[in-house]
Amino acid sequence: MGSPDSPRDGAERLHKVMAHAGVASRRACEALIAAGRVSVNGATARAGDRALPSDLVEVDGAVVTWDQSLVHYLVNKPPAVLSASSDDRGRRCVTDLVPAGERVYPVGRLDADTEGLIIVTNDGELTHRLTHPRWGVEKEYLAHVDGVPGRGALARLRNGVELDDGMTAPARVSMPQSAVPQRSSRQSSMLRIEISEGRNRQVRRMCEAVGHPVLRLVRMRIGPLVDPSLRPGECRPLTAEEVRGLHRAAKGPDA
Ligand code: URA
Numbered sequence: 252m253g254s255p256d257s258p259r260d261g262a263e264r265l266h267k268v269m270a271h272a273g274v275a276s277r278r279a280c281e282a283l284i285a286a287g288r289v290s291v292n293g294a295t296a297r298a299g300d301r302a303l304p305s306d307l308v309e310v311d312g313a314v315v316t317w318d319q320s321l322v323h324y325l326v327n328k329p330p331a332v333l334s335a336s337s338d339d340r341g342r343r344c345v346t347d348l349v350p351a352g353e354r355v356y357p358v359g360r361l362d363a364d365t366e367g368l369i370i371v372t373n374d375g376e377l378t379h380r381l382t383h384p385r386w387g388v389e390k391e392y393l394a395h396v397d398g399v400p401g402r403g404a405l406a407r408l409r410n411g412v413e414l415d416d417g418m419t420a421p422a423r424v425s426m427p428q429s430a431v432p433q434r435s436s437r438q439s440s441m442l443r444i445e446i447s448e449g450r451n452r453q454v455r456r457m458c459e460a461v462g463h464p465v466l467r468l469v470r471m472r473i474g475p476l477v478d479p480s481l482r483p484g485e486c487r488p489l490t491a492e493e494v495r496g497l498h499r500a501a502k503g504p505d506a
Pocket of ligand 1: 360361365451452453454455456
C-alpha cells in the first residue's frame with residue numbers, strides 16, 4: 252500500500268537546489284552544509300536534507316534565490332538618464348541600458364544629474380530590503396563640491412546636518428588625499444561621503460547646507476557592491492555571490 256502524500260513531496264536535495272541557484276558547485280554546497288553554514292527555515296541544515304521552493308534557504312544568513320526568472324543588473328548611470336522604467340516625455344531611462352526581456356525597474360533612485368552605480372532588477376524582495384530605511388544599506392558617493400570645506404563643515408557633515416526634513420544621521424566623510432586641493436588654487440574639492448539614509452537629493456542638500464554646493468556627484472558603491480571597471484552607460488548582470496552579499500548587507504540587526 253502506498254503511503255499518503257507527504258507535504259514534503261517534491262522536495263529536492265538541498266545541495267542540488269543550492270547549486271542550481273548558483274551558490275557554488277554541488278560538491279562545494281555539500282561542504283557548506285557540512286560546515287553548518289546553511290539553514291532551512293531557520294534550522295541548521297544537515298547532509299541529506301531536502302528543500303521545497305516554499306522553504307527559506309540561507310547560506311551564512313543570506314537568502315538563496317530559487318526563482319530563476321529574477322534578473323539583477325548593475326548599471327553605471329550616465330548623467331541625464333532617468334532612474335525610472337519609463338518616461339512620458341521619452342527621455343532615456345536606466346532600464347533602457349539593460350538587455351530587453353523581463354520587466355525591470357531601478358532600485359531606489361539617483362537624480363538625473365547624478366552618475367554612477369544603480370541596480371536594475373525585477374526582484375521585489377531585494378528592492379524592498381535595499382530601499383527600506385530600516386535596513387539602511389550604506390552607499391558611497393564622490394562629491395565634487397564648490398570651495399574647500401573646513402573642519403567645521405566636515406564635522407557638520409559627519410555629525411548631522413539640519414535639513415528641511417530633519418537632521419541627517421552621522422555620515423563618514425573624508426577628503427581623498429589625492430584630491431585635496433591647495434587652498435590657493437581653484438576653489439573646489441572632492442569629498443567621499445558614505446551614508447545609510449536614502450533621502451531625496453540628500454548628498455546635494457547636505458553639501459549645500461554647509462556652504463559647499465555639489466558640482467558633480469557619482470555613486471561609487473552600494474553596500475558591498477563596487478565596480479570601477481564598469482563604464483558610464485554599461486551594465487552587467489550581478490553574480491549570485493553579489494546578490495547574496497546585498498541580501499546580507501540589507502539584513503539589519505532586527506531583520
Ligand atoms: N544624494 C543626492 O543628492 N543625489 C543622488 O542622486 C543620490 C544621493
